[in-house]
Amino acid sequence: MALDDIYDSILGFDAERTAELVRAELAAGTEVRAILDEALIAAMDEVGVQFSEGVLFVPEMLMAAMAMKGGLEILRPHLSASEAKPAGxxxxxxxxxxxxxxxxxxxxxxxxxxxxxxxxxxxxxxxxxxxxxxxxxxxxxxxxxxxxxxxxxxxxxxxxxxxxxxxxxxxxxxxxxxxxxxxxxxxxxxxxxxxxxxxxxxxxxxxxx
Ligand code: B12
Structure with missing residues (x-):
């Protein structure tokens, strides 16, 4: 499943692939929330677990974070909607x-x-x-x-x-x-x-x- 591929790309520290896959998912009409929760955030949770277990170290954690952030930036316009007067x-x-x-x-x-x-x-x-x-x-x-x-x-x-x-x-x-x-x-x-x-x-x- 494509969301799993995004998850795997973050755990594989492949920022380019993460970006590519997130764009493809959006184009395919997958819900932004699903991409966020089931792929991007889920992958960071797993990174945290693997860091605690001593499987991953800080440099890997950072590379995963960079891939995640790249994906997040692509989602940004879809998370934002402009309104005339700010709510606060x-x-x-x-x-x-x-x-x-x-x-x-x-x-x-x-x-x-x-x-x-x-x-x-x-x-x-x-x-x-x-x-x-x-x-x-x-x-x-x-x-x-x-x-x-x-x-x-x-x-x-x-x-x-x-x-x-x-x-x-x-x-x-x-x-x-x-x-x-x-x-x-x-x-x-x-x-x-x-x-x-x-x-x-x-x-x-x-x-x-
Ligand atoms: C990525 C990461 C890093 C990256 C950060 C890159 C970046 N640009 O952010 C790097 C590699 C730099 C890093 C460094 C370190 N990290 Co770190 N890191 C993580 C990791 C894997 C993911 C964090 C993350 O982005 N989660 C995804 C986001 C979406 O979730 P979130 O941050 O929790 O935010 C959500 C909510 O908490 C909430 N929220 C967050 N902020 C706010 C604010 C408001 C106002 C509200 C209402 C809600 C809210 O809403 C968010 C969205 O849903 C976590 C493990 C984990 N699962 O948390 C460890 C973790 C936080 N790191 C940890 C550690 C130990 C470190 C280091 C000390 C490691 C070291 N030895 O150097 C350094 C500290 C550097 C420093 N001074 O800050 C520990 C912390 C342990 C502890 N209890 O204190 C964790 C828990 C890993 C672990 N399991 O041991 N880390």
Whole structure:
């Protein structure tokens, strides 16, 4: 099956083939969600498992990520739909010390596709930059991503810094080691398990404002 071929191309670190196959799937009318969930994300999950087992190492993890990101870029226009007035302004980034950006970028793309204006600050973002961007863009929401247990404290510190402002933005958090309990403990306004969850959460928080 063609989705399996995409999955295999990521695990084979063949970015060119991943791109080619994703384009072919789109042209064949396969649902964007299926390509994303069953091929791209599923492959990264497997990469994580193989890394934990010591089968893959960082260079391979990086090559797989590059193939995945290439595929994601091809899906981007299909995840986005333009709307006249943005549903809200979201500043998003991966917290200080953390270089993982695939999940964060995916959340950003899905938010964009749902009508939000998204300012993506990238990776390794210190609290001060989140704060400055939130003020400059009058953000309704700030989204923080962390993929490492060692960068969860940076997430906490960023929330604390953002909270020092009176009428600050709503704060949403996510990433593999983060959960609802942690979100509540650090004083975030919400936790999103995945990109659709992030969109639902952002919509709810903007509606409540
Ligand atoms: C690819 C990858 C890398 C790539 C990243 C490339 C890139 N451009 O992002 C590279 C090779 C650079 C890398 C490096 C490292 N990595 Co790494 N990496 C991964 C891997 C395999 C996949 C992550 C991924 O992209 N998943 C796919 C996306 C779509 O999922 P996601 O990120 O979880 O995002 C979703 C949700 O979490 C949520 N979400 C994410 N962000 C946000 C934000 C908001 C606001 C919301 C609401 C939701 C949300 O929505 C997303 C979409 O559904 C994971 C394993 C895994 N399965 O998580 C390990 C993993 C995260 N890495 C790990 C480690 C240990 C490292 C290194 C320390 C390795 C090393 N020894 O150097 C370094 C750290 C570098 C650093 N300082 O950041 C560990 C972390 C262990 C831990 N608990 O802390 C993992 C879990 C692997 C493992 N099983 O051990 N890594």
């Amino acid at each position: 302004v979201v500043v998003i980034g991966t917290v200080k010390g953390d270089m993982h950006d695939i999940g964060k970028s995916l959340v950003g793309m899905m938010l964009e596709g749902s009508g939000f204006q998204v300012i993506d600050l990238g990776i390794d973002v210190p609290a001060e930059r989140f704060l400055a961007a939130a003020e400059a863009h009058q953000a309704d929401i700030v989204g923080l991503s962390a993929l490492l247990t060692t960068t969860m404290p940076a997430m906490q510190a960023t929330v604390t810094r953002l909270r020092e402002r009176n009428a600050g933005p709503r704060i949403i958090v996510g990433g593999a080691p983060v959960n609802q309990d942690f979100a509540e403990r650090i004083g975030a306004d919400g936790y999103g398990e995945d990109a659709p969850g992030a969109v639902a959460l952002a919509r709810r928080l903007v509606a409540d404002r």
